[in-house]
Amino acid sequence: MRRKEPRVLLLISPDSVEEALDCAKAAEHLDIVDVKKPDEGSLGANFPWVIREIRDAIPADTPVSATVGDVPYKPGTVAQAALGAVVSGATYIKVGLYGCTTPDQGIEVMRAVVRAVKDHRSEALVVASGYADAHRVGCVNPLALPDIAARSGADAAMLDTAVKDGSRLFDHVPPDVCAEFVRSAHARGLLAALAGSVRQSDLAPLTGIGTDIVGVRGAVCEGGDRNAGRIQPHLVAAFRTEMDRQARAHAAGVPAGN
């Protein structure tokens, strides 16, 4: 049976139709299928026809998200790419503000994206994503994302990691600062999403932080390898089981351990 209101939404990122079919086998355990192309970057954009094929391949009640890329500070270019993603069937549109160095640049890009997406499909959700390791790539401070998202009319603020070299979300933004990010998003009426080589052992702090969405690829791939490994349905199921265990422990006020 499909989950109705999971405490935290699980977003899984396949890179192909074949991997999306493996996600479909685990559809009861995940909430959002997030199409990306990891060989084009952390939030690399896949082809429109891949988004369309994935939309057609997975259960109709599972929303499709698509990443628009690790985008430059080029509002027109990014708005067109975002329109391409929503026309192709995605209802979550994720934008990685890689080339934006200031909040004003991020707002300019995201306002253009929000207009392009919502003019086409008003109920689609726009996600403004920053990078926990922004200091390594010179982009906007991750804690600026909730304000950028709110001021541009986006629906969610997200953090991921830009450099996929084994370092993880909490290596760059510790749990107490992630908690501040989530509070800041919620105070602005936004969803908060956290990702970045997240593992099952991160689920206890992530649950406590109160994030709405956890984004994962590597942890549900064979051998934990987001590049060479493929998404495994049994690893998706195991990840969900641990999310649920942590959610129950949190609700009961009892630490679940790892």
Ligand SMILES: O=C[C@H](O)COP(=O)(O)O
């Ligand atoms: O949106 C989520 C990302 O796909 C996370 O990928 P990762 O868990 O391999 O860092």
